[in-house]
Each structure stands twice: as C-alpha cells, then as structure tokens.
Amino acid sequence: MSVDDTYPEYHAEDYYLYHDKSLHSALVIEKRLELEETEECITLESEWEQIFHASHYLLKLKERALAGDLKAFSFRSLTWQLFLGVLPGDIGSFLDAANANRDRYDILKSNYVVDPHVLETSMSLSVNNPLSQEEDSPWAQFFQDTELRQEIMQDISRTYPGEIMFEQPEIRNMMLNILFIYSRENTDVSYKQVLQSTLYSFLMFTLLHSTAS
Numbered sequence: 001m002s003v004d005d006t007y008p009e010y011h012a013e014d015y016y017l018y019h020d021k022s023l024h025s026a027l028v029i030e031k032r033l034e035l036e037e038t039e040e041c042i043t044l045e046s047e048w049e050q051i052f053h054a055s056h057y058l059l060k061l062k063e064r065a066l067a068g069d070l071k072a073f074s075f076r077s078l079t080w081q082l083f084l085g086v087l088p089g090d091i092g093s094f095l096d097a098a099n100a101n102r103d104r105y106d107i108l109k110s111n112y113v114v115d116p117h118v119l120e121t122s123m124s125l126s127v128n129n130p131l132s133q134e135e136d137s138p139w140a141q142f143f144q145d146t147e148l149r150q151e152i153m154q155d156i157s158r159t160y161p162g163e164i165m166f167e168q169p170e171i172r173n174m175m176l177n178i179l180f181i182y183s184r185e186n187t188d189v190s191y192k193q194v195l196q197s198t199l200y201s202f203l204m205f206t207l208l209h210s211t212a213s
Contacts, residue, residue: 061083062083076205114142145180145184149180155193159197166200175199179195
C-alpha cells in the first residue's frame with residue numbers, strides 16, 4: 001500500500017515534508033521568505049507610486065533632503081542621481097538616460113583604456129614602438145597611463161582597509177577605471193588623492209542601497 005493510498009489527502013512528497021520536522025521547518029522558512037519578498041516588493045512599489053508619481057515630486061524630494069528625511073528612503077541613490085543631473089526630471093526618460101550614460105562610459109573606456117600591444121594602427125614602426133620618443137606614439141601615452149593607473153590603484157588599496165566589499169578585485173578594478181577615465185577626460189584636474197575617497201563614498205552608498213532595494 002502506498003503513502004497516497006494510506007493518506008489520500010496528501011501526495012507522497014507532501015506527506016514526507018509534513019512528517020519530517022527538518023524538511024517541514026525548511027519549507028516554512030522558504031514560504032516565509034517568499035512572503036517577505038512579496039511584501040517588500042509591494043512596499044517598494046507603493047513608495048515609488050507615492051513619491052515619483054506625485055506632482056512636483058523633485059521639489060518635494062529636495063525639501064525632504066534639506067530636512068534630513070531621506071535616510072530611510074528606499075530610492076535614495078536614485079534621488080541623488082536626479083539631484084546631480086545624472087538622470088532627467090522626466091520619469092519616463094530614466095531608462096533611456098541611464099542607457100545613454102552607460103554607452104558614453106563604454107566609449108570613454110574604449111578611447112582611454114588602450115593597450116598598444118593589440119592596437120591596430122597604420123603608424124610606422126619608427127613611431128609605434130616602445131622605444132619611440134615621438135609625442136604621438138601610442139606607447140608614450142601607454143607608459144604615462146600605466147604610471148597614473150599605478151598611482152590610483154595604490155590609493156585605492158589604502159582606502160578603508162578591512163572593508164570586505166572594497167577588497168573585491170572587480171570593485172577595485174571598477175574604481176580604477178572610473179578614476180582613470182575621469183583623470184584623462186579632465187586633464188585640468190587630472191587625478192587627486194581626494195577623488196578616490198569621494199568615489200568610495202558614492203559607491204558605498206549606491207551599492208549598499210541597490211543591494212538593500
């Protein structure tokens with residue numbers, strides 16, 4: 001006689017889950033987490049509707065910021081993107097603007113993060129070689145960039161040691177590329193040590209809020 005015959009109200013797998021305490025506890029925890037995730041999504045959606053679909057929402061956000069009322073706001077990092085002009089005021093344009101910013105970053109990265117070992121160029125070997133003294137040699141710029149990247153990475157490695165998040169190679173490499181590209185794009189400023197601390201604050205804030213949301 002099968003379990004299904006003895007306990008017709010259960011399927012076999014339901015019976016074993018119900019009578020095995022450890023499996024039953026795991027099932028309860030899983031269901032509870034699913035419920036909490038659903039409730040969190042509903043809460044986030046309600047908060048989004050309440051804030052971003054209100055008239056003059058940006059003005060109201062600025063008033064909340066000045067009053068120090070954004071500490072527990074789920075969309076705080078997005079709000080600062082609005083304040084800094086990274087995103088437009090039109091909610092319907094958020095995604096297009098974000099994609100455009102990502103595309104621009106990719107272009108800047110391809111322009112500045114260049115390895116002459118694999119660079120395809122029609123330059124003569126008298127110019128395109130590691131020993132060339134020509135100013136327009138890609139190797140001259142490469143050696144300058146290497147020194148700059150080493151300086152930046154040295155500062156990054158000293159940034160808040162012990163922070164597990166910023167000991168991850170992918171995070172450090174992201175910081176390196178951002179600071180390097182900024183320095184190349186803004187030659188009047190170039191790289192200053194304070195920039196890595198500023199970027200650290202932005203990344204810590206953004207990554208933690210995106211994880212929490």
